[in-house]
Structure formats: structure tokens, C-alpha cells
Amino acid sequence: EAGVTQFPSHSVIEKGQTVTLRCDPISGHDNLYWYRRVMGKEIKFLLHFVKESKQDESGMPNNRFLAERTGGTYSTLKVQPAELEDSGVYFCASSLGWAWNEQFFGPGTRLTVL
Amino acid sequence: AQKVTQAQTEISVVEKEDVTLDCVYETRDTTYYLFWYKQPPSGELVFLIRRNSFDEQNEISGRYSWNFQKSTSSFNFTITASQVVDSAVYFCALSETNTGFQKLVFGTGTRLLVSP
Numbered sequence: 001e002a003g004v005t006q007f008p009s010h011s012v013i014e015k016g017q018t019v020t021l022r023c024d025p026i027s028g029h030d031n032l033y034w035y036r037r038v039m040g041k042e043i044k045f046l047l048h049f050v051k052e053s054k055q056d057e058s059g060m061p062n063n064r065f066l067a068e069r070t071g072g073t074y075s076t077l078k079v080q081p082a083e084l085e086d087s088g089v090y091f092c093a094s095s096l097g098w099a100w101n102e103q104f105f106g107p108g109t110r111l112t113v114l
Numbered sequence: 115a116q117k118v119t120q121a122q123t124e125i126s127v128v129e130k131e132d133v134t135l136d137c138v139y140e141t142r143d144t145t146y147y148l149f150w151y152k153q154p155p156s157g158e159l160v161f162l163i164r165r166n167s168f169d170e171q172n173e174i175s176g177r178y179s180w181n182f183q184k185s186t187s188s189f190n191f192t193i194t195a196s197q198v199v200d201s202a203v204y205f206c207a208l209s210e211t212n213t214g215f216q217k218l219v220f221g222t223g224t225r226l227l228v229s230p
Contacts, residue, residue, distance in 0.1 A: 004158070033218075035220075042219075043207075043223075045219070056217060089157075102161040102164055105151070105158050107156060107158040
């Protein structure tokens with residue numbers, strides 16, 4: 001069974017540009033999460049989808065971040081326009097229906113904004 | 115507010131030594147879950163264990179063991195006879211009732227370096 005995949009693995013962009021990160025969850029997982037780790041700090045929750053619906057987006061930093069989950073399958077996280085402080089590793093995770101189930105994480109996308 | 119503290123930023127040991135990674139948490143909930151994840155050099159977080167707040171039994175899985183103590187709000191992780199393959203960053207995390215257990219709150223991680 002394929003795990004959570006994320007694309008790209010690395011992205012280097014200039015301040016003010018737009019970047020779109022993609023996450024493909026494990027097939028059949030209704031829950032999809034985005035997290036971010038800024039260098040040396042804790043991994044922070046960004047948002048949670050149940051199928052195609054946003055269940056909790058309390059961790060989204062500001063309106064420069066837009067997450068979508070088309071048809072309840074893959075998800076994209078767009079940053080527009082990117083700022084220096086957006087640099088970090090963006091993780092995607094998915095889990096089965098029960099809330100306390102383990103979340104399976106992808107390898108992350110390392111975003112560097114210059 | 116919920117918080118997870120991993121005070122050890124980096125630990126270096128020699129192979130076959132035992133090592134304990136500390137995790138202290140804060141929560142107002144009586145029902146919560148605690149987790150440990152391992153992040154090897156490949157980058158993904160690998161689930162190691164989940165423990166709910168009503169189960170204070172210690173857990174052992176091979177060379178890994180976990181000590182959950184509600185009295186001290188700690189959930190420590192011990193690796194016995196460490197191996198080079200244990201080198202990774204280890205994260206402790208918490209999920210609570212008030213978020214439907216969906217949102218994981220992580221500590222800053224402890225980097226473990228095991229040298230031959």
C-alpha cells in the first residue's frame with residue numbers, strides 16, 4: 001500500500017512568488033491534515049479536511065495560504081504571495097475515520113523563500 | 115492551553131547504550147492521547163506509539179519502552195541497547211478532546227545520534 005506522498009520534495013522561490021504544494025493521502029483515508037515545521041521549532045497544525053470539507057483551519061497563518069481538497073482525494077496548499085517567514089517543511093498526513101487513529105505522514109515539502 | 119515540551123534538543127550516545135527521551139505535556143483535558151513519532155533522515159514521520167490518558171501501563175516493544183506518568187505529566191521513551199539505525203529526530207505529540215482528537219500538538223523534537 002502506498003504511503004502519503006508529497007510533491008515537490010523541495011521548492012525554492014523568490015519572495016512574492018506563488019507556490020503550490022500537493023499531497024496525496026493514503027487511499028481510503030477521509031482525514032487529511034497539513035502541518036508545518038519552521039526550522040528548529042515544533043511541528044504546527046495548519047488545517048484538517050474530512051473528505052473535501054475543511055473541518056478545522058484554525059492553524060492557517062493568514063489569507064495568503066489557501067488549501068483545497070478536490071473530490072476528497074488529493075490536496076493542494078497554495079501560498080500566494082510567499083514571504084520569507086513561510087520557509088519551512090510542510091507535512092501532510094492522513095488517517096482513517098476514527099479521530100484517535102494514528103496519522104500517517106508524508107516526507108514533507110521543504111519550502112525556501114528567498 | 116495544550117503544550118508539549120521536549121527539553122533535550124540533541125542527545126549523542128554510543129551504540130549499545132540505553133537512552134531516555136523526555137516528554138512533558140500540559141493539558142486541561144482529562145481525556146487525551148499521547149504519541150511518539152520518529153523522523154529518520156528520509157523525512158517522513160513514522161508512528162511509534164499511541165497512549166490514551168486512561169491507560170498508564172508502561173509499554174514495551176522490542177528495544178523500545180514508554181513510561182507514562184500522569185502525576186508528573188510525562189511520557190518518556192527509552193531505547194535499550196541503542197543502534198545506529200535509531201539515529202533520528204523523535205517527536206512527542208498530544209491530542210485532546212476539545213479538538214476531537216484530530217489536531218496533534220508536537221514538541222520541538224529530540225535529535226538522537228547513535229555512533230558506532
